C-alpha cells in the first residue's frame with residue numbers, strides 16, 4: 001500500500017477555499033482527513049485567534065509569524081501518521097499562506113526567504129491549488145469580510161501579489177506540484193469540477209510509504 005496524498009488549497013480570504021475543501025473532503029470519504037490552518041483549537045492556535053480577532057492584542061510581526069509556523073509544526077505527527085495509514089489529507093491553507101501574509105506586511109527584514117525559514121522541514125504537499133481571483137474587490141464585498149485583522153482591501157491586494165511572486169518563483173524552479181486555478185466569476189460547481197480534474201490524477205498516482213517531500217530553503 002502506498003501512502004496517502006497531501007493536497008493543499010490556498011488563496012486569499014473569501015475565495016471559496018473552505019467550501020472547496022469541504023466538497024473534496026466529502027468526496028474522498030471515508031479515506032480522508034481535513035486540516036485547516038490556523039488550527040485554532042490548540043493553545044498556540046488560540047493565541048493566533050486572539051491576534052486575528054482582537055486588534056488590541058499586540059504581537060510583533062516576527063512573533064505572530066513564528067506562532068503561525070509553530071501551529072503547523074504541532075500537527076506534523078498527526079499528518080505523517082494519517083498519510084502512512086494510507087489516508088489522504090486535504091488542507092485549507094498552509095506554508096504558502098504563512099509566507100505570503102507575513103511578507104506582504106513589508107516589515108523590515110521579513111522578506112520571502114526569511115518568512116519561509118521556520119517552515120523548512122515541514123511536509124510538502126503533493127499538490128497545491130491556488131484559487132486565484134482577478135477581482136479582489138468583489139471578495140471584499142462578501143458577507144463577513146472585515147471581521148478579522150487581515151481583511152482590508154489594500155492588504156489583500158498586497159497578499160495576492162506576494163502569493164503570485166512566491167508561487168511563480170517556485171514554479172520557475174521546476175516545482176510541478178503547484179497549480180493556479182482561476183476562479184474569477186465561477187460558481188461553486190464549476191470550480192469543483194476544475195479542481196477534481198487536477199486532483200484525480202494525483203490521487204491515482206502511487207507514492208511509496210516512506211517517500212515524503214519536505215519544504216527546503
Ligand code: DGP
Pocket residue numbers: 013037038052064065068069093094097098099101102148150151
Ligand atoms: P482563515 O481561518 O483561513 O480565514 O485564516 C485566518 C487569517 O489568517 C487569514 O486572513 C489568513 C491569515 N493566515 C493564515 N495563515 C497564516 C500564516 O501562517 N501567517 C500569517 N501571517 N497569516 C496567516
